Amino acid sequence: MADKPRFFITTAIDYPNSRPHIGTAFEKIGADVQARYRRMQGYDVFFLMGNDENTIKVVKRARELGKEPQAYCNEMADQFKEVWRALNISNDDFIQTSEPRHHAGCQQFIQKVFENGHIYKGSYEGWYCEGCEEFKTEKQIKEAGGVCPNHNTPPVRRSEPCYYFALSKFQDRLLRFYEDNPDFIQPESRRNEIVSLVQTELLDVNITRSGQNWGIRVPFDDSYTIYVWFDALLNYVTGIGYGTEAERFAHWWPADVHFIGKDITRFHCALWPAMCFAAGIAPPRRVFGHGFVYRKDDASGDRIKESKTLGNVTDPMDIITRFSGEAFRYYFMRECPFPGDGDFSWLRFAEVYNSDLANNLGNLYSRVLRQISLNYGTVLEGTAGQAPEVINSEGSVHTAVAEVQQHLEACQYNQALQKIWLLILDPANRYADRTEPWKLVKQDKEAAKKVLYNLVEPLRQGAILLKPFIPRAAEVIYRSFNFSRPWEEVRYEDVVTRPAQTEPLRLLADLPDGKPKPLFPRIA
């Protein structure tokens, strides 16, 4: 195990104020595809997700429901996990920031930064709403026309003592860091925004609040709790044992990639590395700010504003129930470019599902299996040791795999998937039509057997290539045959270098009436 390269992946932790929506699911799937791909390629992967619970809103929401904050958080965490399970997200851990391990690690971290001299006491002055019992930003007040957006009352100017993190001291070091690590911020377009922001001016950040019971106490002054980002970002280290399991932390840190929404790149690309510098740990290696997905109206083609108050939020579970978790994964990875924004519409979803999954992949699987079972029972005798002929006329399989990998590693999932269809699956359907094994079998049963043997190959290749994207369907395809390489051990290289078939090819799929169950039943 020690010689395996390790790979530590995280996603943003989510607010448990409401259930997960399609945007949060998009992020988790994108991260999961990467995690699954890296595992296949021999990395020792740790994939961390979680919920961000130390906020005043949690307390308010819990109170509204007549619950204890902790109980509320746990219930919400269960709801999140339920959705992630339905989407077959392979996270290794799920951290709740209300957990003791997070509290302990967090306190140790802030203490360290304090001792290193990067935290000082000052005071925060801003617009305070007495109804909300919290400070409002200039922007919030301005947008609401000079009043509190919640209470419609004018805020008061208020000043309160607090602790600051001396972010401004890290300006030069951050700029040097970006220069030395040009790939740190992904995608590239986000990079300029951050660099110019840091170049302009870095302001110290207020990292404490007073008068709160819920949250993490500041160890060097327990009348304060740690405020927002200084707490939330730390889940990435407390989740792997910072402050509680030194050895484990040393093994996994720094993170190879943080997957986050593009709206919070600033905190991850400027504040977070500076916090790491201040605490004397390495900064993360890469931050990937993905795009957003929007709901699109089928009739008008317009983007719909989803909001809790309007009650029109699309629940991922509705989509999963109507189609499947695999279909959900496929749609968002194929249809929405991960670095950019994308749209979801029910109509489009059904189109993509039927066209790519049911008609193309699913039907290819069905027709090949059916031909074999119809004419040869379950065994293609004499195929042991035989190598299938290459039927891909679009270019070499080697090139196809290289292209898919390149896209996968750049998180261009939509392009990776398009390549799999274009270079592996489509040619197989064409080959079947060209060779017509259903006719050939009547004249030359041996020749038809060969054709079918050749047709199994793109199914094997497709299953391997699709494993990170639609792991369940890929597994069903792969396990329908007695391929020599165990499913758990397949790698992308196996697509090109086919492990020798020691036994004659055999169908292991469940075949009621000689027909396989449809992988993706067509939706009317």
Place this chain on the structure above:
RNA sequence: GGCGGCGUAGCUCAGCGGUUAGAGCAGCGGCUUCAUAAGCCGCGUGUCGCUGGUUCGAUCCCAGCCGCCGCUACCA
């Protein structure tokens, strides 16, 4: 206002100095029937946002303009 991005077929996008600008989906026509009424073949005269410039040559480089969008810090 400042910095940055985008504008390519009905839709989603690829291409980013050089033969007739490409894919998928949708649409239309034909073939086929092994298969999930699936598959295959054929069909696009698109001002590559507009106007100039650089170049032997620009969708791809530069400038200006028009239209969208992001960031411009303490809500995560």
